Amino acid sequence: MTTRFCLICTFLCGICSIASAQNPLAQADSLFASGQFLVARVGYERVLYTAESPDIQVGAAMGKARCLKQQGLYAQAVAFLNGQIQPSYPDSLLYSLRREQILCAYLAGQFENALSLLERLPYLHSDVPVSPLLMAIRVLSLNELRRWPEASVAYHELAVMAQTDTLSVPYRQVPELKSEKKAQWLSTFIPGAGQFYAGRPGEAVLSIVMQSAGLYFGVTSFLQGYYLSAWGVGAGLFGSFHAGGVRRAEVLVRQLNQRKAAAFNANVRQQVLEMVK
Amino acid sequence: MRILRYWLSVLVCFLLTPGFCQTGNFSHEWQFARYLSEKEANDEAAFVLHAFNKQSLTASQLDSLAYLTGWLAYSTKSLDEASSHLLSVSPTSSFYNKSRYFGAYCLAFQHQLDSAGAIMQELPATDSTLIELKAFEQAGVALLQRRYSRYDTLRQQFSYSSYALSAEETRLDAYRKGLAAQKRRSPALAGLFSAVLPGSGKVYAGKSKQGIAAFLPLLTLGLLTWEGYRKDGSTSLRFLGFGSLFTVFYIGNIWGSTLAVKVRRDEFNRGYDNKILFDMHIPLRNLLNR
Numbered sequence: 001m002t003t004r005f006c007l008i009c010t011f012l013c014g015i016c017s018i019a020s021a022q023n024p025l026a027q028a029d030s031l032f033a034s035g036q037f038l039v040a041r042v043g044y045e046r047v048l049y050t051a052e053s054p055d056i057q058v059g060a061a062m063g064k065a066r067c068l069k070q071q072g073l074y075a076q077a078v079a080f081l082n083g084q085i086q087p088s089y090p091d092s093l094l095y096s097l098r099r100e101q102i103l104c105a106y107l108a109g110q111f112e113n114a115l116s117l118l119e120r121l122p123y124l125h126s127d128v129p130v131s132p133l134l135m136a137i138r139v140l141s142l143n144e145l146r147r148w149p150e151a152s153v154a155y156h157e158l159a160v161m162a163q164t165d166t167l168s169v170p171y172r173q174v175p176e177l178k179s180e181k182k183a184q185w186l187s188t189f190i191p192g193a194g195q196f197y198a199g200r201p202g203e204a205v206l207s208i209v210m211q212s213a214g215l216y217f218g219v220t221s222f223l224q225g226y227y228l229s230a231w232g233v234g235a236g237l238f239g240s241f242h243a244g245g246v247r248r249a250e251v252l253v254r255q256l257n258q259r260k261a262a263a264f265n266a267n268v269r270q271q272v273l274e275m276v277k
Numbered sequence: 278m279r280i281l282r283y284w285l286s287v288l289v290c291f292l293l294t295p296g297f298c299q300t301g302n303f304s305h306e307w308q309f310a311r312y313l314s315e316k317e318a319n320d321e322a323a324f325v326l327h328a329f330n331k332q333s334l335t336a337s338q339l340d341s342l343a344y345l346t347g348w349l350a351y352s353t354k355s356l357d358e359a360s361s362h363l364l365s366v367s368p369t370s371s372f373y374n375k376s377r378y379f380g381a382y383c384l385a386f387q388h389q390l391d392s393a394g395a396i397m398q399e400l401p402a403t404d405s406t407l408i409e410l411k412a413f414e415q416a417g418v419a420l421l422q423r424r425y426s427r428y429d430t431l432r433q434q435f436s437y438s439s440y441a442l443s444a445e446e447t448r449l450d451a452y453r454k455g456l457a458a459q460k461r462r463s464p465a466l467a468g469l470f471s472a473v474l475p476g477s478g479k480v481y482a483g484k485s486k487q488g489i490a491a492f493l494p495l496l497t498l499g500l501l502t503w504e505g506y507r508k509d510g511s512t513s514l515r516f517l518g519f520g521s522l523f524t525v526f527y528i529g530n531i532w533g534s535t536l537a538v539k540v541r542r543d544e545f546n547r548g549y550d551n552k553i554l555f556d557m558h559i560p561l562r563n564l565l566n567r
Contacts, residue, residue, distance in 0.1 A: 042321045049309055083316070228504040229515075232497040 037067040058093040074108035111141040132276045143265045148174045162275040175260040187249040194249025207245040214238030340370035356383040375565045417557035441563045445556040464535040471534035478534025483541045498523040
């Protein structure tokens with residue numbers, strides 16, 4: 001009787017341990033699949049805490065990074081992966097961690113960091129060919145930093161690799177950005193000219209009207225002998241609207257440049273994503 | 278009957294397993310939460326700590342749980358939660374000293390100075406370093422309360438030779454001197470100054486730029502009012518309009534000058550409070566966060 005009891009216990013324990021030993025990531029993976037990202041993160045951390053095999057550790061790290069990405073915590077994912085990169089891991093596993101980190105850095109808006117990590121990759125993994133996805137990230141990061149000449153070269157390399165049309169390069173029509181300094185100078189010497197330069201004629205007219213009103217009040221007050229009013233109100237209003245107009249012209253040009261760059265980058269992004277699909 | 282007994286023992290065995298696991302698991306799960314906390318995986322650590330069933334834990338396990346929950350809250354700068362958890366750790370726990378010191382500091386940081394002072398009075402101090410640290414923390418709270426005589430009494434215990442405390446002790450003395458040298462300015466006098474010469478009250482309060490910025494528009498409005506009166510008379514729209522504007526700004530400036538004294542005083546005190554709290558924190562981290 002005792003023997004049977006022991007056998008049953010051994011059988012049950014055996015089943016339990018086999019189930020958990022087969023794939024330590026299975027539970028966390030299923031939580032991730034069901035959208036319970038925080039619980040899945042804990043599951044992956046649990047694996048990282050106990051597992052000794054680099055394969056499983058890297059699998060868990062990638063799993064947690066996926067959860068963080070799903071939650072939109074890209075910067076946290078970059079920092080987490082940074083802590084997971086251990087020199088003792090095999091090169092192939094390190095490469096997958098670094099690749100994921102670059103992707104997260106781009107998604108976090110850390111474009112300089114993404115480029116820096118990308119530039120280190122050929123030295124750290126010289127035997128691994130550059131993947132189209134990483135090249136695409138390079139193009140997109142350079143675009144976001146408005147380094148379009150470099151982005152154009154990278155785009156061409158990507159197009160060659162993806163065997164797509166290399167003739168219809170979007171960088172032939174790089175947006176011409178306007179100068180904030182020029183807008184300031186224009187508005188300083190010709191009221192409203194900076195706003196015209198920024199493509200906002202309505203604001204330009206308004207600026208001219210306000211400055212003219214101040215000036216008119218000042219001149220008429222002076223002619224009528226109200227010297228203090230001419231100075232205190234007329235010149236004061238003119239000076240305030242003039243200084244405000246100069247600053248506004250600068251802001252308008254900055255906004256215009258941002259819109260132009262964003263529209264161009266969105267177009268290139270679309271094409272790049274088509275290439276790496 | 279024998280078969281029934283046999284199956285019953287198997288069932289009992291399975292029912293008891295979770296109980297044993299709960300006790301054995303606590304240490305493992307607590308260590309895991311601590312590992313997460315050290316890795317700054319704070320959300321994950323909080324999740325693991327919240328999963329504990331407090332009903333089934335022993336007093337010592339509850340202490341460990343309270344300590345780690347408090348420490349996690351402290352790490353995430355939720356100081357209210359941190360102090361309540363850290364201060365609930367009982368004296369039998371090995372985390373008692375650290376919990377007590379950090380819990381009291383969290384209260385001081387939240388400007389609950391009376392409570393912080395009362396807890397610091399009873400802080401455990403088992404060796405010469407902790408005795409000096411206790412005096413240092415109490416002296417910090419005394420300075421935050423601006424109780425200079427109490428600070429002077431407590432600073433007698435400063436050795437100025439401990440590697441973890443000497444620099445902070447010297448700085449605390451400097452803050453005490455700086456606070457004592459603070460000039461007491463009167464809001465009424467500031468208002469009076471601004472009534473005589475617009476903007477001068479703000480200069481007196483220590484806000485020189487604001488004083489000049491208040492003086493110039495008032496001077497302009499005053500001159501415009503005078504011009505309106507001189508050229509068009511006291512019933513003219515020009516005189517009444519500029520005169521009204523001048524009056525509003527003039528009274529507003531007097532009121533602003535009285536407030537400027539309080540604002541300047543608050544800025545001064547806040548600046549010193551931040552420095553004191555910062556220096557109270559450094560030795561705690563150096564000596565107890567090990």
